[in-house]
Amino acid sequence: MNYQLINLKVFGDTRGSLISIEGRNNIPFDIKRVYYIYDTTPGIARGKHAHTDLEQIIVCVNGSCKFLLDDGIRKEIVELSRPDLGLYIGKNMWREMFDFSHGCVLMVLANKHYDENEYIRDYDKFLKEIIT
Numbered sequence: 848m849n850y851q852l853i854n855l856k857v858f859g860d861t862r863g864s865l866i867s868i869e870g871r872n873n874i875p876f877d878i879k880r881v882y883y884i885y886d887t888t889p890g891i892a893r894g895k896h897a898h899t900d901l902e903q904i905i906v907c908v909n910g911s912c913k914f915l916l917d918d919g920i921r922k923e924i925v926e927l928s929r930p931d932l933g934l935y936i937g938k939n940m941w942r943e944m945f946d947f948s949h950g951c952v953l954m955v956l957a958n959k960h961y962d963e964n965e966y967i968r969d970y971d972k973f974l975k976e977i978i979t
C-alpha cells in the first residue's frame with residue numbers, strides 16, 4: 848500500500864503547541880501546493896479518486912475523519928484525529944474520505960500544482976490502469 852503515517856514533532860510549552868512541516872525535512876517531498884477542506888456536509892463522502900502523478904500529506908488539524916485507502920488489491924481504513932499525525936498518500940492509491948466530525952479541517956500538502964488530467968475519477972478505469 849502506497850501510504851504511510853508520519854508522526855510530526857510537537858513543540859509544546861505552557862503557551863500551547865506548534866508543529867512545523869518542512870519539505871524534504873520531515874516530509875518526503877518539496878511542497879508546491881496547500882489546500883484545506885472544511886465545512887464538510889454531514890454524511891457525505893469526498894475523494895473517490897486516485898492520482899497518477901501526485902504525492903500528498905494530509906493532516907487533520909481539527910476534528911476527525913476517516914480515509915478508505917485502496918491499491919486495487921487491498922482496502923484499509925485510517926482514522927485521522929490528531930494534528931500531529933500526517934497521512935502520506937503516494938501515486939495510484941484510490942482514496943475516499945468519510946465520517947467527518949463537526950468542525951473537521953483537513954490540511955493537504957501536495958508536491959505538484961493542481962492538474963485535473965492526472966486524476967482518475969472512475970474506479971473501473973483505476974483498476975485497469977494499475978493492472979497495466
Ligand code: T46
Pocket residue numbers: 880882884893894895903905942955961
Ligand atoms: C485529494 C483529497 C484528499 C482546485 O481547483 N484546486 C485544487 O488544488 C484542488 C484540490 C481542487 N480544486 C477544485 C476541483 C474541484 O472543482 O476544487 C473542487 C473540489 O475538488 P475535489 O472534488 O477533487 O475535492 P475532494 O475533496 O474530493 O479531493 C481533494 C483533492 O482533490 C484530492 O487530490 O486527494 O482532497
